[in-house]
Amino acid sequence: MQPLQDLQGRKFPYxxxxxxxxxxxxxxxxxxxxxxxxxxxxxxxxDEIRRLVTAFASVGVEKIRLTGGEPTLRQDFSDIVRTIKQIPGIKKLAMTTNGYKMDQRVTDWLDAGIDAINVSVDSLDPRAFELITGHNRLREILSGIQNAFDHGLPSIKVNAVAMKGINDDELDAFLDWIRDYPVSIRFIELMQTGNNQDFFQKYHFPGKKIQELLLERGWVRKMRLADAGPAQEYCHSDYEGTVGLIMPYSKDFCNDCNRLRVTSLGQLQLCLFAESGIDLRDLLQSDEQQEALVARIRDSLRLKEDSHFLEQGWTGGTQNLSQMGG
Structure with missing residues (x-):
């Protein structure tokens, strides 16, 4: 079956x-x-998730990332993982988590079939971490990362939202951490959403500044894989870990878009900052609706815009990133 493609020629394996x-x-x-x-x-x-992923797999999607909110708050999270792993065509099943009780639960996630983990660690300073997240859980998250390595996971991606005056002075601390540790730090540029406009204006820190520092220190940009996320990834011969930069305000950020989103209520979102989604849930009620489901997904892609228009202050219907996991 023909893979998904929009009017701009972008393909969507993710x-x-x-x-x-x-x-x-x-x-x-x-x-x-x-x-x-x-x-x-x-x-x-x-069952609805099984039907949804089966339809996407039939049109070329090979990588699924489970997000939230916090996906592990689902009591049936491991059942979801095992179900998706059995669907033909899905080659990689990843998850993004805030790390809640990761030290106790990560081996269960991996045993269920998770192939890759992104965990949010916005600061390596326990006091700053608690200030940012409202939780004193940095130690358990770092322990969870080590438990994942001990259980055979070859690498982990760590997400850190860069914020001026809050954690923008921690670049050296993060780099020291990954010198001999196979972690890929993802510095994410703070994005404006419907509910954080004042916060954004006060704390936005351009990812370009981190990029300039990395280049000055001899870091080199890596080639991007077909199913990779939006990060520009950098490596250095002296470091076991890598650094990724997600800079949504950079020129041509959307040119290489390769991912679609579905909300927890079954709404297909063509962009993180779309005004609204396309409902798929009515076609997730039986296995006999697969053909109609695929047709609706294909038709919806004709509506995908060239860009997210963030640089113009457009935030669409996204009030906060927990609505669909960023």
Whole structure:
């Protein structure tokens, strides 16, 4: 079957699937007051997820990333993982987590079939970490990362949202950490959403500044894989780990877009900052609806815009990143 392609010729081997919009952290850039509005109990069932992923796999999607909110708040998270791993065509199943109880649970995630993990660590300073997230859990997250390595995971990606005056002075600390440790740090440029405009104006830190520092120190940009996320990845001969930069305000950021998103309620989002989604859930109620589901997905791609228009202050319907996992 012909792979998914939009009017700009971009192909989409990568689906980010939110399995809940509930999050138990209070990150200052996303949910500073906690998760007050969510639809956790209404999220897609395991059978609906199976039908959804089966349809996407039939049109060339090979990589699935489970996101939230915090995906591991689903009591059936391991069932979701095992179900997706059995779907023909899916070559890689990744997850993004805030690391809650990761030290206790990561081996269960890996045993269920997770192939790759992104974990949020916005600071290596316990006090700054608690200030950012509302939780004193840095030690358990770092222990969880080590447990994943001990259980055979070859590498882990760590997400850190760069914020002026909060953690922008920690580049050296992160680089020291990965000198002899196979972690890929992802510095993510703070993005403006519907609920954080004042915060964005105060704390936005351009990823370009980190890029300039890396280049000055001899870091070299790596080639991007076909199913990779949006990060520009850099390596250095003196370091076991790598550094990725996600700079959504950079020129031509959207040219290489290769991923689609589905919310926990079954809405196909053509962009993180789309005004609204396309409902797929009515076609997830039986296995006999696969042909119609694929047709709706294909038709929807005709509506995908060239760009997210973030640089113009456009945030679409995205009020906070927990709505669909970033």
């Amino acid at each position: 689906l980010r699937l939110s399995v809940t919009d509930l999050c138990n952290f209070r990150c200052n850039y996303c949910l500073p007051d906690g998760c007050l509005d969510h639809h956790h109990s209404e999220a897609l069932t395991v």
